[in-house]
Amino acid sequence: MAEEANPFESLQEQIDDAAVHVDVPEDVLERFKHPERVLETNLTVEMDDGSLSIFKAFRSQFNGDRGPYKGGVRYHPGVSRDEVKALSGWMVYKCGVVDIPYGGGKGGIVVEPRDLSTGELERLTRSFAKELRPIVGEDRDIPAPDVNTGQREMNWIKDTYETLENTTAPGVVTGKAIESGGSEGRVEATGRSVMLTAREAFDYLDRDIESATVAVQGYGNAGSVAAKLIESELGANVVAVSDSSGAVHDPGGLDAAAVRSHKDETGTVTGYPDASEEFSNEDLLTMDVDLLIPAALENAIDGDLARDVKADVVVEAANGPLTPEADDVLTESEVYVFPDILANAGGVTVSYFEWVQNRQRFYWPESRVNDELERHIVDAFDGLTAAFENHDLPNFRRAAYVVALERLGRAYRESGTWP
Ligand code: NAD
Numbered sequence: 001m002a003e004e005a006n007p008f009e010s011l012q013e014q015i016d017d018a019a020v021h022v023d024v025p026e027d028v029l030e031r032f033k034h035p036e037r038v039l040e041t042n043l044t045v046e047m048d049d050g051s052l053s054i055f056k057a058f059r060s061q062f063n064g065d066r067g068p069y070k071g072g073v074r075y076h077p078g079v080s081r082d083e084v085k086a087l088s089g090w091m092v093y094k095c096g097v098v099d100i101p102y103g104g105g106k107g108g109i110v111v112e113p114r115d116l117s118t119g120e121l122e123r124l125t126r127s128f129a130k131e132l133r134p135i136v137g138e139d140r141d142i143p144a145p146d147v148n149t150g151q152r153e154m155n156w157i158k159d160t161y162e163t164l165e166n167t168t169a170p171g172v173v174t175g176k177a178i179e180s181g182g183s184e185g186r187v188e189a190t191g192r193s194v195m196l197t198a199r200e201a202f203d204y205l206d207r208d209i210e211s212a213t214v215a216v217q218g219y220g221n222a223g224s225v226a227a228k229l230i231e232s233e234l235g236a237n238v239v240a241v242s243d244s245s246g247a248v249h250d251p252g253g254l255d256a257a258a259v260r261s262h263k264d265e266t267g268t269v270t271g272y273p274d275a276s277e278e279f280s281n282e283d284l285l286t287m288d289v290d291l292l293i294p295a296a297l298e299n300a301i302d303g304d305l306a307r308d309v310k311a312d313v314v315v316e317a318a319n320g321p322l323t324p325e326a327d328d329v330l331t332e333s334e335v336y337v338f339p340d341i342l343a344n345a346g347g348v349t350v351s352y353f354e355w356v357q358n359r360q361r362f363y364w365p366e367s368r369v370n371d372e373l374e375r376h377i378v379d380a381f382d383g384l385t386a387a388f389e390n391h392d393l394p395n396f397r398r399a400a401y402v403v404a405l406e407r408l409g410r411a412y413r414e415s416g417t418w419p
Helices: 005-017 026-033 079-099 118-132 151-165 187-205 222-233 258-265 282-287 324-332 346-360 366-390 396-414
Strands: 035-045 052-063 068-077 104-110 141-145 212-217 239-245 246-249 278-280 290-295 311-313 336-338
Touching: 005 079, 005 324, 005 396, 026 396, 035 079, 035 118, 052 068, 052 118, 052 141, 052 290, 068 151, 068 346, 068 366, 079 104, 079 282, 079 346, 079 366, 079 396, 104 118, 104 141, 118 151, 141 151, 141 282, 141 346, 187 222, 187 336, 187 366, 212 282, 222 258, 222 290, 222 366, 239 258, 239 282, 246 282, 278 290, 282 324, 282 396, 324 336, 336 396, 346 366, 366 396
Parallel strands: 068 104, 068 141, 212 239, 212 290, 290 311, 311 336
Antiparallel strands: 035 052, 052 104, 239 246, 246 278
């Protein structure tokens, strides 16, 4: 992993950069750069051996001017207050880019989930849900999965909330299992929006996606689905993928679905029998490919590493995978970066569809979910490229923030100020 930039400072820098092009007063801009509130709590959990452990946890509610706070819950030893604040802010701008009626939130627990049994994880999650209960709700704040959380954790949060509130409220979280009120297409949604962004990007740049070579860093929910869809729906050649154990490479093309099955069976992509070679993660990020997809964690590429990036196009599946310095380096070297707040917005967009279905108690077939998602991502892509051209902006990230900041500014102006 590269040099550590503070992700909250990165977010604020990105907002400042965009604000130059948008008519937002300084004082209102300050509001858009800070969370409205952050819950910090210490969860006490009984472990299987009867001892008690304390886990630090956060929930940041960044901005609610456009709707309820919305964002995932991450379980990772590297979770910090600033990381959660940054991730919650990115959600505000992400919901703004794809124009869905949500603000931004994010939560996290400082934990290595692999060290806990399923029972311990359930008690930890229910303990967090109990702390969250007063501040979340279908119209207040709607958590979702993020790194190391998924349907199982969302079902536990929903069940805890509903039990304590003595009600049914499936829309209190999204990313649930279908049987618990989840949406068709949700599991694949983030990878699908990465695929759609790559398709639109190559079309916009007048490049052929079918002959493109692709490398994917991080092979979890976002990365592996993106790789599979880019291969199956766009016909591109996924030549290398990695996870925290290292990278596998085959210049003739990997079978993205088969690598995922190998990871499901063994826990890692390394050891995939049909790869021609294995190397380090860093080597994957500097491969000479047409399309690079960082899909692991933030700050994967810093300024130094960016100087060695040889890909022509970067589509960000992870949140904040480039430091601001890396962003500048890639802009200067004319690598086209399509930003996280557009590319991975499929997750929150289909979360929105899940919530709409929960509120209506009327469920859509997968084809409708995928069609609506495609419409949102293509419209957002077109809005972003229009801003890029109209404001003569240096890169597409700046364009995405400009679009989102304009929408946020309008929402705030129209609501007025409460004393
Ligand atoms: P995940 O836990 O399913 O997968 C993360 C993957 O990254 C794993 O394969 C892990 O081994 C790998 N990884 C971790 N450290 C690495 C390293 N140093 N080098 C290479 N690989 C490494 O998580 P996810 O849900 O796929 O999320 C990945 C990123 O996408 C995060 O930044 C997350 O915030 C973002 N994201 C996810 C969703 C979603 O719906 N899942 C939505 C929006 C954004």
